[in-house]
Amino acid sequence: MNLLFANDKSGHYPPSWYAASTPSLPPFDSLKGEITADVCVVGAGYTGLSAALHLAQAGRRVVVLEAHRVGFGASGRNGGQLGSGQRVDQQGLETMVGNEPARALWDLGEDAKALVKSLIAEHAIDCHLKPGVAWTGSTKADVAHLHDYAAHLQDHYGYDQIETLTADACHALCPSPDYKGGLLDMGAAHLHPLAYALGLARAAKSAGVQIFERSCVHHLDHGTPATLRTDAGRVVADHVILACNGYLSSLAPSVSARVMPINNFIVATEPLGTRTSEVLTRDVAVADSRFVVNYFRLSHDKRLLFGGGESYGYRFPSDIASVVRKPMGIVFPHLKDVKIDYAWGGTLGITMKRFPYLARIGPNVLSASGYSGHGVGTATHAGQLMASAVIGETDGFDTMAAIPTPAFPGGGALRTPLLVLAMSWYALRDRLGL
Template structure:
């Protein structure tokens, strides 16, 4: 079964609040016949659209092939949080690669965040960008770790946009009985993710990019040039960028062995009206310290957008709302029975180390994926880094690809059951409060 079609109808956006609250661009044509390009990008999410935009601005002829619609995948379904740094925090990076490279990766993460904000400003993208993301802890040890991390960012990295929150201040922002404290990062932000993707698509096409939708790539022939085949056509290109994340499948087996697709789920409640302050007293986003992270924020029309729960097979659960309601009502018991107007799922890519996997698959084929829940900034930035690498500026791309990314144990046959076993253990630890 192909993940592209396991839970979705060809060319149709999921019934999400995101799709209901922002107008989609007019459909692009499907590829028919042969097209030649300097660069062919596979995938029209943040990575692919950012790469295409930056390459077009550099004067390249760029074609984008998308199996469904622009912004169809995780780029149009995620929690909309634009986080600081990398998905792995600086404590983890320092242990993995040492202080010097950890600093370089922090700087690239901040560059990613700045890139998103500048793209929104430069191209007048109306995606409800707002500052502020809080990280919350449900145990004393989690809170202590977050306070220590805030001190590390303040003192060692000179990042003064983050502050530690004790229990009282934390609950003044997010009045959940589950949270005992945390930190608030006002340099981070949140936005409407699908509206951002649509804005990137409009900017890319305005720069001269040709986008083909409903054009699934089922074959990639290496060479100089490379050839990409769809059902009704083919693209011959000097360079190829693979920007498929969890949907990459067989186009690059060495990448697929290192990037695991998993499913995550979000609901949008009915508008909460005067009760919205009982969820968030400030218009910031929240992510908690559980291994299977809960994340949430208020929409611009006063709904709670709450993400929680994961699955590791092809199919989404039959009742997504029920799946997400369990963690939502743990965090906010007073919302028990609240009406859910929208519920949707999405497929993202994770890696063993939770660090994105950037790779040069062949001399003229580049790939970026595995953002592990940190994709709003990192995916957008990865697209720019690959565009720069094609233009001969490889420092950022090489820094991001320098962290070794092991393949998942068992390859394609065993990685899913092994991942389920590991994830189930960590989820149990969450429930028991370890």
């Protein structure tokens, strides 16, 4: 089964609050016949659109092929959090690669955050960008780790935009009985993810990028040039960028063995009006310390946007709202009477080490995926890094690509049942508070 078509109506955005709250772009044509390009980008999410925009600005002829609509995948469905650094924290990276490479990766992560903010400003993208992401702990040990991490970033990286939260300060910010403290990163931010993706698409089109929607690539012929085939056409290109994340499927088996698609779910409540103070007293986003992370924020029309729960098969659950109500009820038991207006799922890509997988899979074929829930900044930056690598400036791409990314045990054949077993164990630990 192809994940591109397992849960969604072909060529249509999911019934999310994001799709309901921002005007969509007029549909782009589907590819018909043969076209040539300097670079063909597969996938019109943050990665692909960023790569295309930067390449077009550098004078390259760029074609983007998207199976559905621009921003259709995780880029248009996620929690909208623009986090600092990488998905793996700096202490983990120091253990993984050493102090000097960890510092380089921190700097790249901060470059990613700055890039998103600069693109939004440069192209006047109206996506409700706001500062502030809090990390909360559900146990005293979690809180102690978060406070230690804030001190580590200050002492070793000079990062001074984090405020530590005691239990009282955390409760004053977010009146959840589940949280015992945490930290607030005012250098991080949150935004409307689909509006941001559509803004990138507008900017890419204005820069001269040719975008084709409803043009699913089913075959890639490596070569110089490479050829990409859809049902009704083909592109012949000097370079190829694969920007498909969890939807890559069989186009690049060596990448698919290392990037696992999983499903995550979000709900939007009815507008809360004066009850917003029962969720947050400041307009920041929150992510907690559970292994299966809960994340939430208030929308600009005063809804609670709450993400929680995961699944590892092809199909979304039939009642997404009930799946998300369970963790939402733990975090906000006082909102059990609140109506849910929207519920949707999305597919993202994770790796074994939760670090993105950037790879050169052919002399003229680059791939980036596996953002593991940290994609708003990292995916946008990965697109820029791949664009620079095509032009010949490879330092940033090579730094990211140097991180070892092991294949899941059994590759594509066994990764799903093994991951379900592992995730079930960690979810049980969350429920037991271990």
